[in-house]
Amino acid sequence: MRRSEIPPADAPRISIVIPVYNEEAILHAAVVDLRERLKPFGWKYEIILAENGSKDRTVEIGQEIAQRYSDPDQGQVKIISMGEPNYGKALKQGILLARGELVICDEIDLCDADFHRRAIEILETGEADLVIGSKLAAGAEDERPAIRHVASLAYSGMLKVLLGFRGTDTHGLKAFRRLALLDIVRSCLVDKDVFASELVIRADRGGVKTQEIPVRVMEKRPPSINLFKRVPNVMKSVVKLTYAIRIRG
Numbered sequence: 001m002r003r004s005e006i007p008p009a010d011a012p013r014i015s016i017v018i019p020v021y022n023e024e025a026i027l028h029a030a031v032v033d034l035r036e037r038l039k040p041f042g043w044k045y046e047i048i049l050a051e052n053g054s055k056d057r058t059v060e061i062g063q064e065i066a067q068r069y070s071d072p073d074q075g076q077v078k079i080i081s082m083g084e085p086n087y088g089k090a091l092k093q094g095i096l097l098a099r100g101e102l103v104i105c106d107e108i109d110l111c112d113a114d115f116h117r118r119a120i121e122i123l124e125t126g127e128a129d130l131v132i133g134s135k136l137a138a139g140a141e142d143e144r145p146a147i148r149h150v151a152s153l154a155y156s157g158m159l160k161v162l163l164g165f166r167g168t169d170t171h172g173l174k175a176f177r178r179l180a181l182l183d184i185v186r187s188c189l190v191d192k193d194v195f196a197s198e199l200v201i202r203a204d205r206g207g208v209k210t211q212e213i214p215v216r217v218m219e220k221r222p223p224s225i226n227l228f229k230r231v232p233n234v235m236k237s238v239v240k241l242t243y244a245i246r247i248r249g
Contacts, residue, residue: 010072014045014120015100015178019090020108024056026220030108031065035075037113043120047077050094053085088195095178095185104175105196109220112173118213119175128211129180130203133173139214155234162242163201167212170197180208189244193230194237201245 016034020027031047038045047069049062062079069077080097082090095103102123104116112133119131135142135149136156142149152169159165174196181199184206188198204210 011099011101012044012046012072012076013100014043014102014104015048015098016045016104016106016116017048017050017091017094017098018106018108018111019050019052019087019094020054020058020062021052021085021087021090022054022056023058023108024054024061027058027061027108028065030111030220031069031077034106034111034113035069037111038075038116041113041117041120044073045075046072046098046100047075048094048098049077049079050082050090051079052082052087052090086191087193088191092185092188092191092195096182098178101178102175103178103181105173107172110173110217112215115173115213115215116175119173122211122213123175123177128209130176130200130208130210131174132167132169132200132210132212133215134167134169134212135172135215135217136168137212137214141214141216141218143216143218158238159197159201162238163245164205165197165201166204167200167210169212170200172196172217173215174200176203176208184208189248190237190241192237193234194241198241198244201241205245 051059051062059081066077066079069075080093082093091105102120104119115133122128122131134140136152156168159170181203184202185199187202188195190198
């Protein structure tokens with residue numbers, strides 16, 4: 001273990017990393033609601049808001065929240081800013097800055113405390129080192145618009161064909177043991193929309209004990225980026241991802 005990877009004595013046990021982009025409408029309410037729903041668990045945790053290129057008041061609101069919740073013993077909130085719209089880069093940096101033994105990757109429009117509870121229980125029992133909240137697994141409830149569900153199925157199918165992905169979902173909620181995934185996080189070469197996919201696929205190919213659990217997806221607001229505008233960039237990123245894994249290894 002590298003010296004920098006040894007958590008300080010006051011480190012939280014759980015780090016919750018949430019990428020945010022143009023979320024001024026829901027950011028404050030979502031963080032307050034999440035903290036309230038985490039209270040019964042009695043966890044010592046931190047929330048890391050990984051802002052990336054917002055053009056609204058997201059950064060300002062995030063800073064206000066961080067100032068309000070600064071006590072490390074009562075669910076401390078932090079904010080980092082990438083200065084550019086890059087979901088994958090923000091998520092990766094948030095994970096690398098996380099101090100908790102266990103890391104949860106969340107979405108500001110989901111903040112599913114029930115997934116958090118179930119995932120942490122699995123990690124604590126040692127059944128898995130990576131838990132993925134799948135919106136496509138049997139038993140999942142995907143209440144998003146049908147076009148988004150179909151797009152997720154198509155994307156997952158593409159990963160199966162191109163990269164031999166054996167699961168059902170790579171995006172969205174996930175939780176893991178930080179030290180079990182840290183080297184894999186560092187080795188990921190692609191950012192933006194497909195960083196999460198590279199992380200999951202590299203973990204699978206590297207033999208990390210992984211378990212999927214079905215989740216209910218009911219978003220709090222429409223996507224911040226139009227689905228059809230995302231498609232060309234996602235396709236380019238998938239090509240890069242295929243090269244990074246199949247060729248560069």
